Amino acid sequence: MLPEKIYYPHDFPLTITIAELNEVPLHYHLDVELVVVLQGSITLKSGSCTYTLPKGSIFANNGREVHGFWKTDDSQSTIAVIQFNTAYFAQYFPRLSKSTYRTFALRETDTRFDRLREKVLTLLSLYMTRGIDYKQHCIEESIHLIDFLNENFNLFSFDEGLVVSPAYDNLVMIERMSRIIPYIYEHHEEKITLEDLAEIEHLSTYYISHMMKDCLGLNFREFLSFSRVEFSEMMLLQTDEKIHTIARRIGFSTTAYYEKFFLRWFGRLPAEHREHYASFCKSPTRPEKLGTVNNNAVLSMVQQQLSVVQSRHTENPVRQQKLYVRISATERTRADLKRELIVDITQTDLQKFNCDLLSSDLPNILEQLGCNQVILTSSQTESHLSADQILAFRKQLTAKGITLVEREKSPLQSVPVYGLDSIANMVYVFQSEFLSSRPRHVKLMDGGDSAVLLKGDSGLLTASGLFKPAYYAHLILSKFQGELIAYDPHYVAIRTTGDRPCYLIAVLNYNDSTSRICTGAAALGEVQEAIERYRDELELNISLYGLSGTFSIKKYSFDHSDTLFDFLERIGFPKEYDSPMDFDLNYYTAPKTDVFTEEVDQTLHLNFSVIGTGLQMAVVESLPV
Known part of the structure; x- marks a missing residue:
C-alpha cells in the first residue's frame, strides 16, 4: 500500500x-x-x-x-x-x-x-x-x-x-486542544513531555493534564501512545520493516511497549495486524x-x-453570516482615531473607593480607560469630602495626566434602562463611539444601594464597584487609538503608531434591538427576551497580509454569559444580592481570553465566531527577534 x-x-x-x-x-x-x-x-x-x-x-x-x-x-x-x-x-x-x-x-x-x-x-x-x-x-x-x-x-x-x-462549548479549550493534538501528532516520534506542552501554551502542567483528560478521555501519556501506534499502521501495511524497527521509529523505547499499546487500540499485535490486513490494501x-x-x-436525492x-x-430561523476579509498591514490610513473621555464622579463614589487613604484603585482605573478629565460633582444629599481629601485626589489624578474640575450638580431621577446593564450596551457603545472624535461624557458609578446590582443606570461600574459591560467597551475604546485601516459594520481594524506598531481588530454581532434596549426605557424582561431571541451567528475570517516574523495574538471574547445581567438572570433576578460565599464577581464577568504565538510568513489568518449579541477582539503584536 x-x-x-x-x-x-x-x-x-x-x-x-x-x-x-x-x-x-x-x-x-x-x-x-x-x-x-x-x-x-x-x-x-x-x-x-x-x-x-x-x-x-x-x-x-x-x-x-x-x-x-x-x-x-x-x-x-x-x-x-x-x-x-x-x-x-x-x-x-x-x-x-x-x-x-x-x-x-x-x-x-x-x-x-x-x-x-x-x-x-x-x-x-x-x-x-x-x-x-x-x-x-x-x-x-x-x-x-x-x-x-x-x-x-x-x-x-x-x-x-x-x-x-x-x-464542547468552551471555545478557548477547543482552540487550545486544536493546537495541542496536531503538535503531538507532528512530534509523536520525539521524546515530548507534558512540560513541553505547558511551555508552548503558557499554562501549568496540572492545567494541561486535566484539560486533556477532560477533552479526550485520555491522559497525556495514553494519548501520545495512541498517536504513535496510529501512525505505525502506515509502516506496517506498506513496508516489510521489522516490528522492533517500527517501534523505535515511532518513539517507543521497547518493542514490548509498542505491542502493548497497539494491542490495546487495534485488538491485535502488530504482526497479526499486518498479516490480517495485507490483502485488504488498495493495489x-x-x-x-x-x-x-x-x-x-442522485441530484434529486441530494436536493431532497x-x-x-x-x-x-x-x-426558529438563525441567520449564519460568513465573511472572508483581506486586510493589508500596510494599508493607507483611512482616519486617525483619537478620543477624549470625561468621567463624572460623585463625592460618594470617592468615599466608596477610599481614595483619601492612599488607595490607587480609582486613578488606575481612570488611566486604563484613557480618561482625560474628571468632573467631581456634589449634591445637597451627599456627605462632602474635606478640602484636603479632594486635594489628595487631585494630586493622584495629576500624576496620571488627568485634570480635575469641581462642579455642583442637582440629583436627577432617571428612568431605568436595563439594556445598559447587558452585553448589548457594550456592543452599542463601541459601535457608536469608536469613530467619534467628540468628547465623551460618562458616569463612573451607578447611584443608590450597593446591594442592588441591576438598576438600569448608566454608570460604568455598579454601585458596589463591579465592572459593567460599558466599562469594558470604554476600556477597549481606550486602546483603539491609531490609524484606521479597515472598517465595516461588523469589524474594525487599526494600526497603532510607533517603532513597533501592533494591530487591533474588533468584531461585533448585533441587530436593531441592540440599540433599542440601550436607548429607550427597557424593563428586565424585555432586555432578557431581546438578547435570548437574537441568536444569529457571525463567522469572520480575516487574512492580515504584509507581515513576517513572530507575533503574539491575544484574543478576548465578550458575550451574554460574561455579564452580571446573565449571572442574576440565572438566579431569578433577586432585588438585592450580597453573598459572603461568592468570590469577586468581577472574575465571573471578565472576558474569555486566549494568548498564543504565531510564526507568520506574509499572512496571518484570524478566525472570529460570535453567536448572538457580542464582541470579540484580537491584539496582534510583533515579538522581538
Whole structure:
C-alpha cells in the first residue's frame, strides 16, 4: 500500500466522486476527504476504529489516516467522496495539513451535524447542477465548509472505544486542544513531555493534564501512545520493516511497549495486524469497486435531503453570516482615531473607593480607560469630602495626566434602562463611539444601594464597584487609538503608531434591538427576551497580509454569559444580592481570553465566531527577534 496521489483539474482544487459503492480498499493520502452516505449504509475503517454509517452520515478522513470503506449488505449504497487539495486551500487555512477532524458521534446532541449536512449537500448540489461559474461557487462553498469544520469538528475524544466528535462549548479549550493534538501528532516520534506542552501554551502542567483528560478521555501519556501506534499502521501495511524497527521509529523505547499499546487500540499485535490486513490494501490487484449512478436521480436525492435538513430550522430561523476579509498591514490610513473621555464622579463614589487613604484603585482605573478629565460633582444629599481629601485626589489624578474640575450638580431621577446593564450596551457603545472624535461624557458609578446590582443606570461600574459591560467597551475604546485601516459594520481594524506598531481588530454581532434596549426605557424582561431571541451567528475570517516574523495574538471574547445581567438572570433576578460565599464577581464577568504565538510568513489568518449579541477582539503584536 503506497500513499495515494490525488490528481486535481488545473482550475478546480476539488475532486468529487459520486458512485454506487461496493468497496474502496485500505489506503491513505495527504489531503482531507469527506465520505457522504446518500443511500443505504456503509462500513468504514479509519485507523483503529470501524464505524457503521447510515444514510445521512458524513465522515472526515484526514491526511495520513489509513482508511477504507465498503457496503454493509446486498442493498445499494450510494456515496459521494469529496477531496480537497490541501496545497490550494492552505492559503486560507495554513493548518489544514494538520487537521484532526472527526464528524462522527454515537449521539448527535446538537445542531452542528445538521449544519454540516446542509453545507455538504449545498456543495454537492452546486457541483451536480453545473450552473454558470459553478467551479468558483464550489470553491467558495468549500472555504465556508472547511472553516466550519475547523470551528466545530477539529477535535475528537474517545467514547465506547471509538474516536468521536465531542460536544464542547468552551471555545478557548477547543482552540487550545486544536493546537495541542496536531503538535503531538507532528512530534509523536520525539521524546515530548507534558512540560513541553505547558511551555508552548503558557499554562501549568496540572492545567494541561486535566484539560486533556477532560477533552479526550485520555491522559497525556495514553494519548501520545495512541498517536504513535496510529501512525505505525502506515509502516506496517506498506513496508516489510521489522516490528522492533517500527517501534523505535515511532518513539517507543521497547518493542514490548509498542505491542502493548497497539494491542490495546487495534485488538491485535502488530504482526497479526499486518498479516490480517495485507490483502485488504488498495493495489493493482485489488482496486476500488465503484459503480456508475444516474446523475439526475442522485441530484434529486441530494436536493431532497437538503430540503429536509433546512426545514428543521424553519421554526426558529438563525441567520449564519460568513465573511472572508483581506486586510493589508500596510494599508493607507483611512482616519486617525483619537478620543477624549470625561468621567463624572460623585463625592460618594470617592468615599466608596477610599481614595483619601492612599488607595490607587480609582486613578488606575481612570488611566486604563484613557480618561482625560474628571468632573467631581456634589449634591445637597451627599456627605462632602474635606478640602484636603479632594486635594489628595487631585494630586493622584495629576500624576496620571488627568485634570480635575469641581462642579455642583442637582440629583436627577432617571428612568431605568436595563439594556445598559447587558452585553448589548457594550456592543452599542463601541459601535457608536469608536469613530467619534467628540468628547465623551460618562458616569463612573451607578447611584443608590450597593446591594442592588441591576438598576438600569448608566454608570460604568455598579454601585458596589463591579465592572459593567460599558466599562469594558470604554476600556477597549481606550486602546483603539491609531490609524484606521479597515472598517465595516461588523469589524474594525487599526494600526497603532510607533517603532513597533501592533494591530487591533474588533468584531461585533448585533441587530436593531441592540440599540433599542440601550436607548429607550427597557424593563428586565424585555432586555432578557431581546438578547435570548437574537441568536444569529457571525463567522469572520480575516487574512492580515504584509507581515513576517513572530507575533503574539491575544484574543478576548465578550458575550451574554460574561455579564452580571446573565449571572442574576440565572438566579431569578433577586432585588438585592450580597453573598459572603461568592468570590469577586468581577472574575465571573471578565472576558474569555486566549494568548498564543504565531510564526507568520506574509499572512496571518484570524478566525472570529460570535453567536448572538457580542464582541470579540484580537491584539496582534510583533515579538522581538
